[in-house]
Each structure stands twice: as C-alpha cells, then as structure tokens.
Amino acid sequence: MSPTTSTVPAQLMDGTALARRVGEETAARAAELTRRTGAAPCLATVLVGEDPASVTYVRMKRNRCAKAGIVSRHVALPAATTTEELVATLGALSEDPTVHGILLQHPVGEHIDERAAFEAIAPHKDVDGVTLSSFAAMSFGRPGFVSCTPGGIMRLLDAYDVDLAGKRAVVVGRSAILGKPVGMLLLARDATVTYCHSRTADLSAHLREADVVVAAVGRPELIRGEDIKPGAVVIDAGYNPGNVGDVDFDGALSRARLITPVPGGVGPMTIAVLLEQTVAAAERQLEARAAR
Template sequence: MTNANHTLSFSDPETTKPVQRDAARLMVGTDLAAEMVAKAAERAKKLQDETGVQPCLATVLVGDDPASATYVRMKQNRSKKAGIGSLSVVLPAETSTEELVAELTKLSEDPTVHGILLQHPVPSQIDERAAFEAIAPGKDVDGVTMHAFAAMAFGEPGFRSCTPGGILRLLEAYDVPLEGAHAVVIGRSPILGKPVGMLLLASNATVTYTHSRTKDLADIVRTADIVVAAVGKANFVRGGWLKPGAVVIDAGYNEGNVGDVHFEEASQVAGLITPVPGGVGPMTISLLLEQTVDAAEAQRQTS
C-alpha cells in the first residue's frame, strides 16, 4: 500500500538552488479501498443469505451534467460489484426544491431503500441544504445532513461524510499520529472542510480552519503537521507553503486529473502525500458502500 522513498533533485523555492531530499511516500487509497469494499461485500452477502434483504443504495441525479452522471454511474457499478443493489433516480434540470424534497422524502420512507445519495452540486435554483435535510438520518450514508455533522462533532453514533471519513481511515492505515498534531484544513465546505476538521479534532489533533478570507495563508500552512486541501482550485497549494515532512492530503479533483496541491512541488517537501487520482477518491466510494451496508443492517434490526 505504500511505496519506498527515493531521492529527487529539485530547486528550493526560497533560494532556487538545487538541493537533495527524499521524495514523499505516496498515500495510495486504492488497495485499502478495495479491502473495505471486499469486506462490505461479504457483509452484504451474509445479510442477504440470512434475511433475504439486499442492501440498496438509491442515487439521485438532478440534470444532465456529464461529470455528475459519470460519478453516479461509477458509484452504481461499484455497488453492483459489492453485491449492493442500486436504484437510480434521474430528475430534469428544471426540478424545483419542492419536487426534489418530495422525491427524497419518498425514498426515505421506502423500506427497500437503505441508503440515499444525492449527487451534488445540484442546479442553482435548488436549495441544496433543504434537499439534504429531506434525507432520513438513518439513510444518510453520504453524511451530508446536519444530523451527520452533529454526530461527527459530538462523537455520537451516525454516518460520516464520506470524503472526510475516508481521509481519517487513510491516515489511520498509514499510522499517521494525530494526537497533538497541528492540522490545517484549507476549505470550509459543510460536507468536506468542516467535517474533516471535526473528525481530526475528535482524534485529538489541534485544528486550524482556513478559507478564502484567511490572511497569510501560506504562513499558516507552514506550521502544519497535516495539511488537508479541500479548496477546489487546481495546484493551489505550493511546495513552498509546506513544512518539511508534513503529511499532505489532497482532497481536490479538478479538470485534467489535477488536485488542489501542486504535486510535483509538494512531493519534494512532504513526508507523505496523496496522489490525484488514486488517493482520497477511492476511499470516498468505499466508505459510501460500507455505510450503505451499515444502514441496511441497522434498519433490519429495527424493522
């Protein structure tokens, strides 16, 4: 799952003089994600064999954005491989908030559906938060509701936001010490930046949130033992911003398979770094499937 260090020659951003240092080890999520999906598949099969209930993930797509449609198809394909049923709901781009809420409410009340994924972003006329809150907490396997955020913040039972939860699993797999570490989160979205900070805090890291209004951002990032980039801008975080040996988690995905971190620069300074693709992305989908099986098991116990 990890790869051996190797030495590169690069130019120091402060002096432009060639120096030598070990390149960062890659934090690859593909193998760990495959293990998680395999275990979820075993649990899904056991549940179906013992009860006749197949875990089912409902995906809701509003409009015909090609990227969103591709993501949904990928999640459906992964579900099938894991023995998880899928229900696809595709709504027209002009769908209103009320119509979307009604559809999500119907799925929440459907006993054959165990998890619900609303593909985001949604068209601009829709109140995304209202749509998310229409998902029953017990079926919020993507961890997007306020209930899920509160559970993460207070350490109570509930589903984790999939990308933040996947990041924590990846950090654990690579034995990254979180207790006492200074983590800087770049971005404050309600389904990525904010929850990943809460999960890091729950692991006894000291967390600094940064965002578009933050002053002296590079100076703050240089103090971080762990950097989580979730800003949605290609190559935004530069190598010269990093403390040598820092752990760098690139949660961005931009056009051309480019993350939020300038990988070539950062990999020459960091100790550990996630690639894009192949780092955080696989973890997100695997946790979604794992939590869908969790939801099916929980709903079976209470039915």
C-alpha cells in the same frame, strides 16, 4: 526557516489499494446480510439534471455498488426539478423500507435549495453524511454516518498510522460536506485544527507550520510545494479538470512524508466509505425489522 528539502520523496498514500480492501470487507458483509435476511442492501442514487461530471460520478458509484453486492436504484430527475419536487422524492425514499441508503449527487443546480433537499434525507439513511444531524453527530463524536470524503480521509490517515494527537492540522476549505466535517473529525482525534479559506490572510504561513494539510477547496494547485513543511502529511481532496488536485503535487512530493496522489488517493476512499455505510445502514434496518 530554511526551505529544507527531504532527500527521500514522500510515500504515496494509496487510496485505490485501501479502497479495494475496504470494498472486499463491505462485499463480504453485504453477502452475509443478503444470505441472512434474503434482502440485499439498497442505495438510492438521485441525480438532478445531466451535468457530465455528475453523471460519471453516479455511474462510478453504481458500478461499485454492483461489484459489492449492493443494489442501486437510480432516480434521474430533470434539470428543471423544483426544490419541492426534490424534497418530495427524497422524502418518499426515506419512507421506502426497501431503500437503506440515499445519495443525492452534489451539486443540484443553483435554483434548488440544496440544504432543504439534504434535510429531506432521513438521518438513518444518510449514508453520504450530508444532513445537519450527521454533521452534529460527527462534531460531537455521536453515533451517525460521516461525510464520505472526510471519513475516507480519516481511514487513509489511520491506514498509514498517522499520529494526530497534538499535531497541527490545517484544513484549507470550509464546505459543509468536506472542510467543516473533516476539521471536526481531526479535532475529535486531538489534532490542533486550523480552518483556512478564501479570506485567510496568509495561507502560506499556516501551511508552513502544518504537520497535516487537508486541501479541500477545488482550486488547482492552490497549495504550493514550497509551503509544505518538511515531513508533513498532505491529503489532497481537490479534484479539478485535468486530474489536477489542490496541491502542487510535484513540488510537495520532495518535502512531504506522506501524500495522496490525484487521482487514486482520496477519491476511491470516498466511494468506499459510501458503500460501507450503505451496508451498515442496511444491517441496522433489516435486523431491526427481523427483530420485530
């Protein structure tokens, strides 16, 4: 295999622009729903502790809600919150008819059983797609909410007309809310999907054959440009300190056909999908209520 370098640099996959378009549609749907039912869609955001990055993420999400006509209700819990307390809070929000979607900001701290917390979110309010139920629904093509980052990645691939059927997709990372579900979504679209991870023996060999690479590990520039197959599509879902992704962007740029920048690629799409799913959840809940 000779290290061919394309003469044309990759086209950037503009997540900011796509997220804006999706956001406009979401805002229109939210306005229409509010007009029709008298109630605005409402997202509850739950944050445990005061991790600065998490505080920023939640604030960004709430700002974007406000712009889209979605009410957000913030629940700030102390860092010392127990699993039982967090489960009780999420259970109460799941029961609250004025809340349509629930976001538990990840991570929640080492002493909390995060899975138990996620499972306390009612599936019909799981607009962040973090429950076991949502994962299984994604895996089997059943109705349900997708995990937001995987959902955003699929939207980006579709917006750039990436053909997935029969193509080799390599997912680097196997987390519950990113690697595993995005692999299942790619498989549902008939890609041949390989899950690579920290124990993979020869990551480069897998990458060199990949038509689509999804980097989802959170290790700065783990993926070297020289390992990208010429003409590949590169999705960088990593976001590391210093605005660095999981892919050596400069190195990959000359080889890939399409690539997401960091920031401005996957990140904005994650929030766009969260908001879109919040409105979808509100539509179902408010309309079901109106029908009664």
